[in-house]
Amino acid sequence: MSKTFTRIGKEIAIAIKEGGSSSPESNARLRSIIQNAKAVNMPKENIERAIKRATEKESESYKEMLFEGYAPHGIAILIETATDNNNRTVANIRSYFNKCNGTLSTSGSVEFLFEHKCYFKIQKTGIDLEELEFRLIDFGVEEVFEEQDCILIHAPFSEFGTIQSELEEQLVKILSSGFERIPQTIKTLNEEQTAEVNKLLQLIEEDDDIQNVFHNMQL
Template sequence: MGRAFEYRKARKMKRWSTMAKAFTRIGKDIVMAVKEGGGDPDTNPRLRAVLQNAKAANMPKENVERAIKKATDKDTSNYEEKVFEGYAPHGIAIMIETASDNNNRTVANIRSHFNKTGGNLGTSGSVEFMFEHKCHFKIANTGQDLEELELELIDYGLDEIYEEEDGIMLYAPFSEFGHLQKAIEEKGFEVISSGLDRFPMDTKELTAEQRADVDKLLERLEEDDDVQHVYHNMKEEEE
């Protein structure tokens, strides 16, 4: 399968945040999962996946338990998930996934980030077509033959597989997340982490000065408490 190299590179375009931010993001994911399907991971696939991610991120057990307890409190409001789209300076496409308990605040803040850095907040669908929406699973590498594993999972939506130092990456279309998750679990593979990604179909190269302009917006978005993930199509600097 020919896109493994592109996926490795494109994963860098999902802006990763500090550990504290990562724990906050996972905490929100736990609340949303529990509100959706209850607090028992055995009967809630979404929660099960989030708890795997919490473990992979080395999130302290007490943080996880606190988030679950908070989510089961009927007075705790749920988070609304919303995706924003727009352009950073120099025509760089941006997609922002948010989870918020105050949508008016989130909309105002996202608009402000774009306005103050020379970007333009777009309408729904304005840049989404420029990204592939994929799901991924990282499973433990126990010496599986990748070609055999691919054949075993291809009927469950798998369309990309490659090996990393700490596991095997599996990719499928966003719509196949539940289908592939169920197959992986039924076949007894150990899931290390899972999630969703947006990969740019093409990337745009900028000068160092132009990159600095785009980074101003990306940094503001990453620091926003309501923002879960930020994606862009700016070409990464050569290492």
């Protein structure tokens, strides 16, 4: 939970810097992050503290970077980071790949194997699924389906802002939203091979600079 709150705190800082506003009403990305923070039960005071810290002159400046590489047995890995020290992050990630017989690759060598998507989880109370899908299809939505406690919407990464605005205009309650990198093909490994890849994934995910990790190994 602490790791999740730290990740959200960085996202808040980046959203305020890029959006130029600490007000959720005028900063769509910040508004989305606050929704996600509430979805994982991040206390209100933690959210307010992160916003305040991000507006201070001495606040840390985070840079988003994408790393690409291959784990053992040809498993593709994409790593999203938010760092205030690029040299440290590069050195750490390279060391993880080296320790686990992986390869840190050059930009563009892995990213093309994944589809960049956005998603929205919305409250399903009083919503007709077919009608909602019909209304959203012109906004780039690719999938609308019902889960146990919500409705899930999938769309291309580039349509995030448009769909967010449309849902808010329709007064639909957004529970959480974000981005995913979905592998176009999945690789199945045996138990021993899976353990080798998981060793690398665990090292990466424990690093404080890591925001998200995506791979194409069958879980």
